[in-house]
Amino acid sequence: MTSQPLILSGRGVTAVLGPTNTGKTHFAIERMVAHGSGMIGLPLRLLAREVYTRVVERVGAAQVALITGEERIVPKGARFSVCTVEAMPRETNVGFVAIDEVQIAGDLERGHIFTDRLLHLRGREETLLLGSATMKPILLQLLPGITIVERPRLSQLFYSGQKKITRLPQRTVIVAFSADEVYAIAELIRRQRGGAAVVLGALSPRTRNAQVGLYQSGDVEYLVATDAIGMGLNLDVDHVAFAQDRKFDGYQFRNLNAGELGQIAGRAGRHLRDGTFGVTARVEPFDAELVERLETHHFDPVKVLQWRTVQFDFSSVDALKRSLEAPPRVPGLTRALPAVDQQALEHLSRYPELRDLATTPERVERLWETCALPDYRRIAPAQHADLISTLFSDLVRYGTVNEDFLAEQVRRADRTEGEIDTLSARIAQIRTWTYVSNRAGWLADPTHWQEKTREIEDRLSDALHERLTKRFVDRRTSVLMKRLRENAMLEAEISVNGDVFVEGHHVGQLAGFRFTSIATSEGPDAKAVLAAAQKALVLEFEARAARLHASGNNDLAISSDGLVRWLGDPVARLTGSDHMLHPRVLLLADEQLSGNARDHVVARIERFVNHHISTVLKPLDDLSRAEDLQGLAKGLAFQLVENLGVLFRRDVSEDVKSLDQDARASMRRYGVRFGAYHIFMPALLKPAPAELITLLWALNNDGLDKPGYGDLISVLAAGRTSVVTDPSYERTFYKLAGFRFLGKRAVRVDILERLADLIRPLLQWKQGQAERPEGAYDGRRFMTTTAMLSILGATPDDMEEILKGLGYRADSVPPAEVEAHLGIKPADKDAPAVATEPSADGEDKPVAGDEAAPAESPTVAAEAAASDAEPAAETTTGDEGEAPAAAASEAPEAVDAGPAATEAAVDDAAEVPAEPKPVLLWRPGGRNDNQRAEQGERRGKGRRPEGAGRGNGNPGKSQGDERRGGGKRANDERSERGGQKGPRPDRPGKPQQRFEAKPPRKEKPLDPDSPFAKLAALKEQLKR
Structure with missing residues (x-):
């Protein structure tokens, strides 16, 4: 005799209540996968299979189990379980539990099972009860401390009156409550409108899925169904028409109440699209009061729940029967009418031979377990009891069901000829043996029979779908219409x-x-x-x-x-x-x-x-709907969505600093990456999302007509990591596509973060360490490396502008000093190149900021990236090799053309001596430098000529050496004077201007057969 547990408290339980189309089931799935483990119970096997598929798409098939009366898919180590409510255990140790459609607890036939689960089944961390708002009073009464959350319907529902069946609009579901009526209506639709799909509770889940697919795919425009569609099936329905408003509930014929009508009518409309409902055939129009209740979703509350004891007395058959008659001891519960299992027990207790077998508590318990066999065949209770008696006798006498008897029953069902009713009866029969094969310990070889019965059921279901389609869908008439x-x-x-x-x-x-x-x-x-x-x-x-x-x-x-x-x-x-x-x-x-x-x-x-x-754009959509983000994380997510997936870190630096690790982890779960320069979503940087984001922005900002848009789209489709910029392009497109505009090149933001990953160890290297990384200098400054040029697909000149655009400052150091610092002997001609070269044409190049925005502080960026400690995102290099080649054609003297060009340069150097070029050492720009650059940008915005500096702490090169000397060195001198402003002491009253001396540019003879000579000749012809 099992002990009767007390009703658990409602503390920690949340009831999410509301009408149909409020997203309750979707919410439960999102909450479940957010936990380490979970279980969700659904009212129908068909709906359980649909939810199982959705959860598998989220977490993988190896993590999800499907448990129903007729099907068990239980991977080893599965963390989540999708069950029918009848298949849910009474106790569990998972972190999350959800029960859907809890209003069925008031159903006369199945209600006691739902009542037991919602009263006693709990998750360790979270429990959700999903259902109609009519359950609110009874849940507050039975579960003190429960939290009630009411959700409004996403779309509206309107009453459209009465229409003839032949005048119903397309995408209509016609509801009837008997198989004969369903078939008659489907036949009429076939003759008049070309065809209809049918859905009945007696159909197998596979057949119902196939019929629903026929309707969803648009092969037919009408669906004739029973109230089986009211249990959460997701259909593309515009209108619901009631051809009957009375049903047989297992005990009597009665009118549907307003809540039941509302559950079915609510299938009309999907998400934000409104739906309509009405009546047809011989049903009288609904009165105004009922219409108002259906449109506003106001229904009578559920007053009592069906209940049956679980304190079974297995000492004898009579004791078990008496225990089933026990009344509830809690107000709000009523003893359920005898269900199928109790009716079977009542019949079996009259069999003397069965009483002789049920002599011990273990055998009585096995008898009760056998009585739970569902009556899929809908036969008389006595006939169903006879089948249970046979199974119980085998289990007691032999330990398992007689396989010869089972094989004969399965063989009889394994035939696909016959009409609709014949096939339906065979499917009901094979479902019985599918259930038997999934009971633990009932068969000697359960795996074989599970596969066998499943194969037969699928074959019969396909045959039934074919018969239904052939009978109720006339494709020729559909075309002729x-x-x-x-x-x-x-x-x-x-x-x-x-x-x-x-x-x-x-x-x-x-x-x-x-x-x-x-x-x-x-x-x-x-x-x-x-x-x-x-x-x-x-x-x-x-x-x-x-x-x-x-x-x-x-x-x-x-x-x-x-x-x-x-x-x-x-x-x-x-x-x-x-x-x-x-x-x-x-x-x-x-x-x-x-x-x-x-x-x-x-x-x-x-x-x-x-x-x-x-x-x-699923990552962006998921982030916009994230309900587990709170406080600053939610605000930062909102900004990220508003900016279509990319934020400059400097713009939200204070918010990012205030985020704790838990908040950052919660955002990373949605694919957000915290980089040194950007907060972004790497998944949106791929060509398809980038192209779509750019298109959506262009639609709202008349961007399709702006110059360069079409060309930029083709560049994005190539999946490049950096592209040569074009002044005719709208700069906003670069940002929307996940690129940052930096001088002559626009670089994808995830590639800039990889650049930050390369720079960070160079600035963290300390003097005296055993191994000096390539590019490290003194721990405060670094030199550009081939790895940096490679990932950016840039030339050394482009690299100079990119680093300046990111806020780094350059120090020109003589090569001899660099070689001495690195310990490279002057005679060591085979030493690797350690520094980038400034522009070989002698002209200063404009320092392009990011859309006229202030420069970053690399010091802050490096610290932020180090604190995030996040691995670099994987990127697609695309056509990185093409960009340097293109740049080489524009400025051939600034590009290393390979060994042949190197030898030519050596020969030229022998003829025309050239001074060694200085080496650029890069260091993070100070905060004051960046602040001054921002102020200068604001003062000159709208007046600065194209190509001038854009507020990144470095004046544009097109302004000449004077600006380089006056901007960069003045800042250095102010730093040496302790940050004091004003003129130099040696020249009071006048700011000092210093110029950098550069060696004059030497003209080098070109080989007339080289491509550079041909290019120069072509330029000369164009000038003429």
């Missing part, structure tokens, strides 16, 4: 590639849903030809609309010009809207596409656009 009569005088036809012919003459071209006429004749004949073509187009438009509506997402695409293309032809144009991630769709179609066909095309394209954006 979309056609109109052709002109009796002129024959018009349209070829596969869209060419329109009338009587064999080519009169135009059809692309998508737009017709372009090329007829040159005039007069009545031309009008007749075009009229015939227009009639043919109407038919073709109808057919194309049907094909587009039923097409998959692979047939549709969004091009870089904002057009939605179907099989290559433009069918719609995207335009800006109030929400950047939800653009408007403008259909590109002639007036011949009208009515339902036009609506279906628009609806299908909108579904595709929304699906495409949510899929490609």
Whole structure:
């Protein structure tokens, strides 16, 4: 005799209540995967399979178990379990527990199981109860301390009155409550509208899935179903029509109450799209009070829950029967009517031979376990009891069910011939043996029989789906309903590639849903030809609309010009809207596409656009919906979403410093990376998300017409890590695409973070350490390395501008001093190159900031990156080798052209002696330098010529040596004077200007056969 546990407290339990289409199940899935382990109970095996698939997509198949009465998929070490409520254990040790559709606890047939689970099953860390708002009073009464969260419906529901079945709109679900009525309505729809799918509770889950897929794919526009659709099935339904409002609940025929009607009517509308409901056939229109309750979702609260004891007395069969009659001891609970298992026990207790077997508590408990066999066949209680008696006798006498008996029963069901009712009966029979094969200890070889029964059930389900489709879907009628009569005088036809012919003459071209006429004749004949073509187009438009509506997402695409293309032809144009991630769709179609066909095309394209954006920009969408972020993390996530996935760290430095490690970890779970220079989402830097983000911004900012947009899109599609900048491009596009504008090159932000990873150890190196990293100098300054040039795909001159754009400052040091510091002897000619070279053409180059923004402080960036301690994101190098080559063609004297060029340079040097070029040592810019640069940028904004410095702590090179000397050295001198401002002591009253002396540029003779000589000759011809 098991002990009866007390009702657990409601503390730590959260009830999420509301009508349909409030996202309760989605919320539960998100909460479950956020825990280390969890379990969720669903009311239907079909719904459990759907949720199982969604959880597997999130965490992987090895982490998720599916447990139902007929199916067990339990990977070793699975952390999450998706179950039917009947299959949930009464006790568990997982961190999270959720029970869906808890209002079923008031159901006469299954309610006592839901009641037991919601009263006694808890997660260690979190427990969620999901269901209708009608459960609020009873839950507050039974579970003191429970937290109630009410969620509003995402869309509205409207009553549309009464309509004939043949006049119901497309995408309608017609509800009836008997198989005969469902079949009769489906037959009528087939004759009048081309076909319908059917969903009944008696169908196997596989058959129901196939029928729902027939409707969802658009092969049929109508679904005839019982109230099985009210239990959380996700359908694309616009209208729900009640063909019956009475049902048999297992004990009597009765009218559906308002709550049950609301559960079914709520299937209309999806997410933010409104839905309608009404009545049809012989059902009287709903009265105004009922309509108001359904539209506002106000229903009578559940007053009592069905309950049955779990304190079973297994000392004898009679004692077990008496224990089942025990009344509840808690107000708000009522003893449930005898369920199938209790009815079977009542019949079996009358069998003397069975009483002779059930003589010990263990055998009585086994008898009760056997009585739990579901009655899938819906046969008489006595017949069901006979089957249970046979199974129990085998289990007691032999320890397992007789496999010869089982094999014979399975063999009888393994036939796919017959009509709908015959196949349905065989499926019910094989489901019984599927259940038996999944009971622990009932069979000697359970694995074999589980696979065997599953195979037979699938085969029978497919055959039943085929019969249903053949009977209730007339594809020929469906096509004929979309056609109109052709002109009796002129024959018009349209070829596969869209060419329109009338009587064999080519009169135009059809692309998508737009017709372009090329007829040159005039007069009545031309009008007749075009009229015939227009009639043919109407038919073709109808057919194309049907094909587009039923097409998959692979047939549709969004091009870089904002057009939605179907099989290559433009069918719609995207335009800006109030929400950047939800653009408007403008259909590109002639007036011949009208009515339902036009609506279906628009609806299908909108579904595709929304699906495409949510899929490609899923990381951004997930971050915007993150409910586990709090405080500063939530605010930072909001800014990141508003800036489409990239933030400059300097802009949010204070917020980032204030984030604790837990908050950072919570954001990293959403794919956010904290870099030295940026806060960004690496997943959005790939070509597809970058291109889509750029397009969405352009739609809202008239960017499609701005110069350089189309060319930039093609560059992004190549997946490069850095690109040569073009002044004709809109700079905003670079940032949206995940690039940072730095002088002559725009570098992808994750590559800049890899650059920071290379620089950081060079600035952390200390004198006296055993090994000096390549590029390290004295722990305060560093030299550029080939690795830096490689990941950026940049030339040394480009590298100089990039580092200045990031806020680093350069010190020019004679090569001899560098060699002495590094311990390199002057005679060591084979020593590797240790420094980058300044521009060989002798001209200062503009220091380009990032969109006229102030420069970073590399010191702060290095400290921030070190504190984050996050590995560098993996990047695609793309065509890195092309960029240096392109730069080489523009400034050949500044690029190492290989060994041959090196030898030529040595020969030239022998003829024309040249002074050694200084080495650039880079150091982080001070905070004061950056502040002064920002002030200078603000003062000169709007007046600074193109190419001038942009507030990164270094004046633009195009201003000449004077600005380099006056800007850089003045700052150094102020630092030497302790930060004091004002003129130098030796020249009071006047700021000192110093100029850097540079060796004059030597003209080198060029080999007339070299590519550089040819390039120079070409430039000279262009000047003439």
